[in-house]
Amino acid sequence: MGDIRHDWTREQIREIYERPLLSLVLDAAIVHKEMHTYGEVQISSLLSIKTGGCSEDCAYCPQAARYHTDIKVQALMKVEDVVKSAENAKAGGASRFCMGAAWREVRDNRDFDRVIDMVKEVNKLDMEVCCTLGMLTDYQAERLAEAGLYAYNHNIDTSAEHYSEVITTRTYDDRLDTISNVRKAGISVCSGGIIGLGETDADRIGMLLTLANMPQHPESVPINVLVPVAGTPLGENSRVPFDELVRMIATARLVMPGAAVRLSAGRLELSISEQAMCFMAGANSIFAGDKLLTTPNPEFNSDMEMFRVLGLKPKAAFADGHPKDRVKEVAETVA
Ligand code: SAM
Ligand code: DTB
Ligand code: SF4
Numbered sequence: 001m002g003d004i005r006h007d008w009t010r011e012q013i014r015e016i017y018e019r020p021l022l023s024l025v026l027d028a029a030i031v032h033k034e035m036h037t038y039g040e041v042q043i044s045s046l047l048s049i050k051t052g053g054c055s056e057d058c059a060y061c062p063q064a065a066r067y068h069t070d071i072k073v074q075a076l077m078k079v080e081d082v083v084k085s086a087e088n089a090k091a092g093g094a095s096r097f098c099m100g101a102a103w104r105e106v107r108d109n110r111d112f113d114r115v116i117d118m119v120k121e122v123n124k125l126d127m128e129v130c131c132t133l134g135m136l137t138d139y140q141a142e143r144l145a146e147a148g149l150y151a152y153n154h155n156i157d158t159s160a161e162h163y164s165e166v167i168t169t170r171t172y173d174d175r176l177d178t179i180s181n182v183r184k185a186g187i188s189v190c191s192g193g194i195i196g197l198g199e200t201d202a203d204r205i206g207m208l209l210t211l212a213n214m215p216q217h218p219e220s221v222p223i224n225v226l227v228p229v230a231g232t233p234l235g236e237n238s239r240v241p242f243d244e245l246v247r248m249i250a251t252a253r254l255v256m257p258g259a260a261v262r263l264s265a266g267r268l269e270l271s272i273s274e275q276a277m278c279f280m281a282g283a284n285s286i287f288a289g290d291k292l293l294t295t296p297n298p299e300f301n302s303d304m305e306m307f308r309v310l311g312l313k314p315k316a317a318f319a320d321g322h323p324k325d326r327v328k329e330v331a332e333t334v335a
Helices: 010-017 021-035 079-091 110-123 138-146 172-184 201-212 242-255 272-280 300-310 323-334
Strands: 040-050 096-101 128-132 151-153 188-190 193-195 220-225 260-263 283-288
Touching (some): 010 201, 021 272, 040 079, 040 110, 040 260, 079 096, 079 110, 096 110, 110 128, 110 138, 128 188, 138 172, 151 220, 188 220, 193 242, 201 242, 220 242, 220 283, 242 260, 242 272, 260 272, 272 283
Parallel strands (some): 040 283, 096 128, 128 151, 151 188, 260 283
């Protein structure tokens, strides 16, 4: 039932996506229970280590320099401030700490050296360290891996077909290349997308098809609901209806049974019961902390209340081992 496959056809994913909602949720819940510890939720905390002033034109993003949003541009943070923030996140129950930078790509300069130091320092806290810094070369991915990076987030955002409606300053293939560099370096891959960008159901299915047919599924798949930000081209988009989010999560669960499906941006607008349905449909990860990168997220206390009411348990760091060790294990089994 929860077979891990990489040969999905568009029609097969469409058939799943179009099932009546409650049947779809039940099917996803069965696979979820078979493949994961039901009710266990991985908690990631996000920190924007370099904010705004980005050269890209991602139409959803408040950090693109060309749009007039009211975010405060901030240069790369100091290592010690980042470590303090990671310590707070750990005290709040986060097992993963994700550092985001508003860069198009990583450059081999002193800023990157500082990020490498951040990775080393946060790693000492026994947390899964994650970064999202834009495009990476294979060499940069290796440097991050050597510094102890556990995961790298790089989203495909939408379908290959819809992509150029949203971003023109880099291509879908650029994104896939970075993901493959991350994978080659033995770093856990975190890749998903956004719904609410003006895409069709066929685009949502196309996005899941790309992810599900990767040679290895991303270990984490964030499903973001667009947070419309005034001043961006998509700032007036209407909110994605809740049932469409549930449908997307359940389909992701069924086509990538082993992945952590993350209920990501857009949680602030969801009630506890709506989030409960997302967890039933296979979501088993969230971003916690009162801020995402630049936009608000539910308060710590309200999330703790949700965990209590729903009987959710935070997942421990490194419960799935380290991707590097898994590469070693596979090599040893083969030898
Ligand atoms: N600059 C790097 C990059 O683009 O890869 C890293 C940071 S970027 C903000 C990370 C991801 O956040 C984007 O790929 C996108 O999926 C998501 N994101 C950005 N703005 C968003 C918004 N307004 N609503 C939902 N998701 C958003
Ligand atoms: C992801 O998929 N979602 C996070 C994280 N990866 C980096 C970012 C969401 C950003 C939402 C808009 C903001 O706060 O700026
Ligand atoms: Fe820049 Fe990333 Fe925002 Fe695109 S999503 S504008 S690359 S910060």
